[in-house]
Amino acid sequence: MNRYYNIKPTIKRYGCMVDLLGRAGLVVEAYTLIKSMPVECNVIIWRTLLAACRNYGNVELGEKVRKHLLELEYVCKQERINARKESSKTRAW
Numbered sequence: 001m002n003r004y005y006n007i008k009p010t011i012k013r014y015g016c017m018v019d020l021l022g023r024a025g026l027v028v029e030a031y032t033l034i035k036s037m038p039v040e041c042n043v044i045i046w047r048t049l050l051a052a053c054r055n056y057g058n059v060e061l062g063e064k065v066r067k068h069l070l071e072l073e074y075v076c077k078q079e080r081i082n083a084r085k086e087s088s089k090t091r092a093w
Contacts, residue, residue: 009038015045022052027061043072 002008014037021030030049034041046069053062 011039011042011045014039014041015048018045019048019052022049022055025052025056027052027056027058031061031065043069046072 018030050065053065
């Protein structure tokens with residue numbers, strides 16, 4: 001993308017690509033794109049792929065995505081809890 005169009009790939013652009021591939025029924029290709037992303041994938045992109053798997057009946061990939069999403073959401077939740085603990089120590093809340 002950067003080489004041909006001088007567009008730097010961002011998380012938003014990757015999200016759009018995953019959404020487009022998912023809407024076209026190319027859920028395996030969307031998963032491959034996510035796995036090859038040089039930036040860390042967020043929960044929104046994983047949920048987009050999960051919805052595409054559900055819409056196109058790819059149960060096997062959907063289960064894999066769901067497990068990864070649960071792990072990612074757990075990590076995010078733990079980070080929020082730790083941030084709250086730290087801010088309560090400094091009374092920044």
